[in-house]
Amino acid sequence: MKQFDYIRASANSDVTRTPDATIIAGGTNLLDLMKLEVMTPDKLVDISRLDLKQITPTRDGGLRIGALVTNSDLAADMTVREDYAALSSALLAGASGQLRNKATTGGNLLQRTRCYYFYDTDQPCNKREPGSGCGAMEGANRLHAILGVTDKCIASHPSDMAVAMQMLGAEIEIEGTDGASRTVPLSEFYLIPTDPAVETVLQSGELITAVTLPAPAEGNQTYRKVRDRASYAFAMASVAARIEVSEGKITQAAIACGGIGSMPWRDPAVEEALVGQEPSATLFSKAADILVADAAPKDGNAFKVPLARRTLIATLKELTGVQQ
Amino acid sequence: MRTTLTVNGKDHSLDADPRTSLLDALRNHLNLTGTKKGCDHGQCGACTVMINGRRINSCLSLACMHDGDEITTIEGLGDEHNLSDMQQNFVKHDGFQCGYCTPGQICSATAMLEEFKAGWPSNVSGSLTASPELTDAEISERMSGNICRCAAYPNIVDAIRETAEEKS
Ligand SMILES: Cc1cc2nc3c(=O)[nH]c(=O)nc-3n(C[C@H](O)[C@H](O)[C@H](O)COP(=O)(O)OP(=O)(O)OC[C@H]3O[C@@H](n4cnc5c(N)ncnc54)[C@H](O)[C@@H]3O)c2cc1C
Ligand code: SF4
Ligand code: FES
Ligand code: FES
Numbered sequence: 081m082k083q084f085d086y087i088r089a090s091a092n093s094d095v096t097r098t099p100d101a102t103i104i105a106g107g108t109n110l111l112d113l114m115k116l117e118v119m120t121p122d123k124l125v126d127i128s129r130l131d132l133k134q135i136t137p138t139r140d141g142g143l144r145i146g147a148l149v150t151n152s153d154l155a156a157d158m159t160v161r162e163d164y165a166a167l168s169s170a171l172l173a174g175a176s177g178q179l180r181n182k183a184t185t186g187g188n189l190l191q192r193t194r195c196y197y198f199y200d201t202d203q204p205c206n207k208r209e210p211g212s213g214c215g216a217m218e219g220a221n222r223l224h225a226i227l228g229v230t231d232k233c234i235a236s237h238p239s240d241m242a243v244a245m246q247m248l249g250a251e252i253e254i255e256g257t258d259g260a261s262r263t264v265p266l267s268e269f270y271l272i273p274t275d276p277a278v279e280t281v282l283q284s285g286e287l288i289t290a291v292t293l294p295a296p297a298e299g300n301q302t303y304r305k306v307r308d309r310a311s312y313a314f315a316m317a318s319v320a321a322r323i324e325v326s327e328g329k330i331t332q333a334a335i336a337c338g339g340i341g342s343m344p345w346r347d348p349a350v351e352e353a354l355v356g357q358e359p360s361a362t363l364f365s366k367a368a369d370i371l372v373a374d375a376a377p378k379d380g381n382a383f384k385v386p387l388a389r390r391t392l393i394a395t396l397k398e399l400t401g402v403q404q
Numbered sequence: 405m406r407t408t409l410t411v412n413g414k415d416h417s418l419d420a421d422p423r424t425s426l427l428d429a430l431r432n433h434l435n436l437t438g439t440k441k442g443c444d445h446g447q448c449g450a451c452t453v454m455i456n457g458r459r460i461n462s463c464l465s466l467a468c469m470h471d472g473d474e475i476t477t478i479e480g481l482g483d484e485h486n487l488s489d490m491q492q493n494f495v496k497h498d499g500f501q502c503g504y505c506t507p508g509q510i511c512s513a514t515a516m517l518e519e520f521k522a523g524w525p526s527n528v529s530g531s532l533t534a535s536p537e538l539t540d541a542e543i544s545e546r547m548s549g550n551i552c553r554c555a556a557y558p559n560i561v562d563a564i565r566e567t568a569e570e571k572s
Binding site (some may be wrong): 166178 | 405413421423425434444445446449452458459460461464465466468471512515516519522524525526527532533544545546547548549550561
């Protein structure tokens, strides 16, 4: 690991006034990458003592989750378990008990890709070293994304939590270098990898202070994750979905997918295809076709096209009770 | 970087490079070598310790970030003359072969039972809101962050199940 200066923040302004420092929260992703010298910050600002650990109701009936709420506290929170079940399930499907105790809400959103070439400093990677090329493009790309990719980078976003938050319509609260707060919908937070090193709209010195969820919505919701082993593995494909059926018709649909996109993937066209229709296997198959219509698979991850289709169809059947 | 760690009830002051992981601080600075280094990347659980009662991977944590925290390691759970229930049951059920993963397994299992008691659901719980039963599937899922290269898993599950039964 490269040497760094360590600062412990005791106020948000200690972070926003040191834009040259890299934030460390739980450290479960950053330290992993620092040990491999994939990330080599000169200065770390430790935010773990900041007062950002509360889960509180919002005025409009939603929930405000402090950026330092751990993944395990969030998953175990009774309001989340009752009203935002897909989020609790997504968190419990990620990482391990130990990691969830350390991982934070803000850190989870900003965790970096698990692309093997990104992790290996001997390999070309446009994300780690802009302009050096992309080892995955013609290499081992089983983990990689089929949606939202560019000719520069096909890395997939690894988070489970963020997929559920994308489906739930979360917003990110950010404190800027001037001390002022801004709010960015999660749907506008991540960027397509035209410049793979720039992954989100977050600027240096900006601190995520909270994630807010809108008031709980009607319908059934769930998170389904498909992976290489039953526990402690990243998603090959996952779906967070909420479906409301009333008088035999789908009245509301919210769907986001993990493991297949450069970011937690939400495609409004998939939801539009479902709303107003009677739930059926044929309808779900059509929605799944729309999901993968623009898929750009490579040799190693072509299996994700049928896998994403099937995972979406199975989730929709589960939520609506459609058989076969 | 001066840091004070309360380890197994005793205060220790150390002056280490900020790069020092909590795992290396315990092993190399405090000579508490019960906690093991397997992968050093959060993937195996051999380095599991408890911080303020919660299990974490000490390899993915900086010692300086834990100034003032209460840390419990395998040495703090019991010693050869006074084993904790969990340690006793690992011996009874042969919950190991080489023993390398064992301190991490025992720390993890001890804290896991507290999480279970607090009513935390898991990925295999049928309901997110009802209090779960500690089935073997629940134990395996909740312990999936501890890898055993010798695959002593069935006996590890037996040891944990018996400890949980004794407690209830
Ligand atoms: C073995 C292993 C398995 C895993 N499996 C899964 C899995 O199955 N599913 C899954 O979703 N995840 C998985 N993870 C990833 C894990 O969820 C992340 O490492 C964790 O969520 C990161 O949170 P953290 O607080 O530790 O972040 P840190 O490592 O502290 O930070 C990560 C990044 O976020 C930035 N950051 C942190 N907080 C803020 C903030 N408030 N404002 C601005 N920037 C901030 C940091 O600068 C850094 O760049 C796994 C990790 C490991 C090691
Ligand atoms: S897919 Fe992206 S992260 Fe992986 S090697 Fe290519 S540029 Fe790097
Ligand atoms: S040594 Fe920490 S998890 Fe493997
Ligand atoms: S007993 Fe050998 S690794 Fe578990």
